[in-house]
Amino acid sequence: xxxxxxxxxxxxxxxxxxxxxxxxxxxxxxxxxxxxxxxxxxxxxxxxxxxxxxxxxxxxxxxxxxxxxxxxxxxxxxxxxxxxxxxxxxxxxxxxxxxxxxxxxxxxxxxxxxxxxxxxxxxxxxxxxxxxxxxxxxxxxxxxxxxxxxxxxxxxxxxxxxxxxxxxxxxxxxxxxxxxxxxxxxxxxxxxxxxxxxxxxxxxxxxxxxxxxxxxxxxxxxxxxxxxxxxxxxxxxxxxxxxxxxxxxxxxxxxxxxxxxxxxxxxxxxxxxxxxxxxxxxxxxxxxxxxxxxxxxxxxxxxxxxxxxxxxxxxxxxxxxxxxxxxxxxxxxxxxxxxxxxxxxxxxxxxxxxxxxxxxxxxxxxxxxxxxxxxxxxxxxxxxxxxxxxxxxxxxxxxxxxxxxxxxxxxxxxxxxxxx
Numbered sequence: 001x002x003x004x005x006x007x008x009x010x011x012x013x014x015x016x017x018x019x020x021x022x023x024x025x026x027x028x029x030x031x032x033x034x035x036x037x038x039x040x041x042x043x044x045x046x047x048x049x050x051x052x053x054x055x056x057x058x059x060x061x062x063x064x065x066x067x068x069x070x071x072x073x074x075x076x077x078x079x080x081x082x083x084x085x086x087x088x089x090x091x092x093x094x095x096x097x098x099x100x101x102x103x104x105x106x107x108x109x110x111x112x113x114x115x116x117x118x119x120x121x122x123x124x125x126x127x128x129x130x131x132x133x134x135x136x137x138x139x140x141x142x143x144x145x146x147x148x149x150x151x152x153x154x155x156x157x158x159x160x161x162x163x164x165x166x167x168x169x170x171x172x173x174x175x176x177x178x179x180x181x182x183x184x185x186x187x188x189x190x191x192x193x194x195x196x197x198x199x200x201x202x203x204x205x206x207x208x209x210x211x212x213x214x215x216x217x218x219x220x221x222x223x224x225x226x227x228x229x230x231x232x233x234x235x236x237x238x239x240x241x242x243x244x245x246x247x248x249x250x251x252x253x254x255x256x257x258x259x260x261x262x263x264x265x266x267x268x269x270x271x272x273x274x275x276x277x278x279x280x281x282x283x284x285x286x287x288x289x290x291x292x293x294x295x296x297x298x299x300x301x302x303x304x305x306x307x308x309x310x311x312x313x314x315x316x317x318x319x320x321x322x323x324x325x326x327x328x329x330x331x332x333x334x335x336x337x338x339x340x341x342x343x344x345x346x347x348x349x350x351x352x353x354x355x356x357x358x359x360x361x362x363x364x365x366x367x368x369x370x371x372x373x374x375x376x377x378x379x380x381x382x383x384x385x386x387x388x389x390x391x392x393x394x395x396x397x398x399x400x401x402x403x404x405x406x407x408x409x410x411x412x413x414x415x416x417x418x419x420x
Contacts (some may be wrong), residue, residue, distance in 0.1 A: 025286040058411060061410075061411045062407060062411060065407045065410060065411070066282065067403045067407065068403055068404055068406065068407020068408070068410070068411075069407075069408070070271040070400070070403060071271050071399075071401065071402070071403030071405075071406075071407060072400075072401040072404050072407075073400075074396060074397070074399075074400035075397075075400050075401060075404055076104055078149065078397050078400070079153065081146070081149050082149040082150045082152070082153040083150070083395045084146065085145075085146030085147055085148075085149045085150045086150040088146060089143055089146050089147040089150075090364050093396045094124060095126055096125075096140065096142070096143035096146055097138065097140075097143060098139060098143040098144040098146070098365075098367045099139065099365050100123060100138075100139060100143075101137050101138055101139060102114075102119065102123050102134065102137075102138030102139070103137065103138050104118045104119070104136050104138065105118075105119070105138040106132075106135065106136050106137060106138040106247075107128050107134060107135070107136060107379065107382065107383045108131040108133050108134040108138075109132075109133050109383075109385060110130065110131065110132050111129055111130070111131065112129065112130050112133065113128070113129050114128075114129075114130065125140055127142075130142070131254050132145060132385060132389045133383065133385045133386070133389075135372070135375055135376070135383075135386055136375070136378075136379060136383075141372065141385070141386065141389055142371055143367075143392065144367035145367075145372065145389055145390065146371070147366065148368045148371070148372060148390070148393075149366045149368040149369075149393075151279065151352075151362055151366055151367070151368050151369075152349045152352060152353070152368065152369055152397070154279070154283070154353045155279065155282060155283050155286070155348060155349065155362070156345040156346075156348040156349045156352070157345060158283040158287070159282075159283045159284075159286035159287040159290065159344075159348040159351075159352075160167075160290075160341050160344045160345050160348055161287070162283070162284065162286075162287025162291075163286075163288075163290040163291040163294060163344060164187065164291075164294055164337060164340075164341050164344075165289070166287070166291040166294075167291040167292070167293070167294025167295040167297070167298060167337070168294065168298050168330065168337065169261070169292065170252055170256075170291065170295045170298075171176070171295040171296065171297065171298025171299040171301075171302065172298055172299075172302055172325055172329070173248060173252060174248060174249045174252040174253060174295070174299045174302075174328065175298060175299040175300070175301070175302025175303050175306065175327065176302050176306060176321070176324075176325055177248050177321075178247060178248050178249025178250075178252075178299075178303075179247060179248075179249070180247065180248050181244035181245070181248070181387070182244070182245055182246055182248060182251060183242050183243065183244060183245060184242070184244075184245045185218070185222060185242065186245075187246070187251075188218075188247050189215050189218050189219055189222075192211050192214055192215040192218070193211070193212060193215040193216075195211055196208045196209070196211030196212035196214075196215060197212065199211065200212065244281050249299075252299075253299070254308050256292045256295055256296065259289075259292050262307030264289050264290065264351075264356065265351065266303075267289055268285050268286060268351060268355070269355065269358070269360060270287055271285050271289075272285055272355060272360045273360060277300070277360070277362075277363040278362075278363070279362040279363075279366060282355065282361060282362055286348050286351055286352065290344060290347070290348070292342075293340055293344075294337055294340055294341070295332070297333075297336040297337055297340055297392075298333055298336075298337060300336075301329075301332070301333035301336065302329055302333060305328075305329050305332055305333060306329075310328065311324060311328060311329070313414065314328060320335060335412040336409075336412075337406045338408060338412070339405055339409040339412065342401060342404055342405035342408055343401065343402060343405035346397070346398040346401035346402050346405070349397060349398060350394070350398055350402075351395070352368065352370060353368070353369050353370030353373070353390075353394055354370060355370065356369070356370025356371040356373075356374060357371070357373050357374045358374075367380040369390040369393055369394055370390070370394075371391070372386065372390040373386075373387055373390045373394075375393060376390070389418070
């Protein structure tokens with residue numbers, strides 16, 4: 001018995017320094033098979049690496065990518081500046097008034113001090129200096145940049161939120177119910193309803209209302225006919241309408257291909273030119289024209305997840321389709337969507353800046369970075385700071401979102417982690 005204790009202490013304290021073959025031979029001869037099994041179990045049960053939560057593992061991998069950390073830092077700073085801009089530039093008596101006109105102080109360079117003799121007390125800048133200079137109307141460019149930061153952030157996040165919601169819905173339907181066929185009558189009813197809604201939106205109220213009524217009447221008739229006929233044979237004239245026309249996946253993906261054929265920016269420009277100028281219209285139009293990439297990502301993930309064992313087990317347990325989609329499939333398909341959404345925010349900010357630069361963006365009194373850039377192009381040689389400030393701001397913010405999005409892609413995709 002003492003010999004057994006000595007060898008056990010030796011294995012516990014210095015086992016790592018001993019040769020595995022010698023240790024196995026000694027323990028087999030002295031203690032037998034039971035002791036050997038006990039030592040092997042203890043080795044297997046010991047944790048090889050410290051356990052980390054998902055957030056800790058994400059942060060560890062993120063720190064290895066310096067560019068992604070820089071992008072995240074700039075993004076956080078941009079969010080804080082945009083929030084401060086909302087607080088400081090709104091209200092009846094804002095701290096920084098972006099609409100304050102000082103004609104006697106127009107086109108002042110950055111860091112110039114105001115002429116206190118020609119200004120009323122409420123016109124004096126709060127910082128005592130024009131940090132980014134003034135424009136051709138004497139408005140403080142720094143105050144306008146603060147307000148423009150919140151506008152850019154709002155447009156970017158809301159537009160991407162709309163596109164992600166549409167993309168997840170369309171991609172989920174195509175990936176999960178893609179093998180289901182759509183009948184001829186369903187296609188016709190959908191076309192009639194869409195055509196009626198389009199005519200109604202463009203002012204042809206009578207034709208639009210008639211088509212919408214016809215579409216809804218047919219839907220009610222189709223539901224009534226199913227109850228009346230039941231399992232009885234359907235008449236020949238209705239059999240043509242009840243034939244399978246196309247699969248759900250084919251219909252959605254061909255619609256995605258059609259949307260991708262149009263140049264996105266010119267499509268947005270056309271729609272914005274027809275609609276009244278509004279920040280909400282800008283956000284909605286950008287969101288409704290940028291969901292195709294998310295749809296493709298989600299569809300690909302759903303096609304892969306649909307054949308997994310845990311989905312098959314959920315179906316065998318009688319879980320309904322919508323619970324499987326929202327509880328099991330969407331959370332596992334969100335990794336590429338997050339990467340696409342992060343990069344999409346930068347694209348939405350660029351699109352809004354481009355529209356504002358062309359005069360189709362967010363209307364006054366809201367100041368936008370693209371609008372400031374557009375106002376400064378007339379004075380690019382006399383007052384270049386009017387274009388430098390918004391130009392560099394757009395460059396840095398868009399670059400930070402792209403860097404952070406690339407870092408997210410590398411972190412969430414194990415095949416790309418070895419690069420960093």
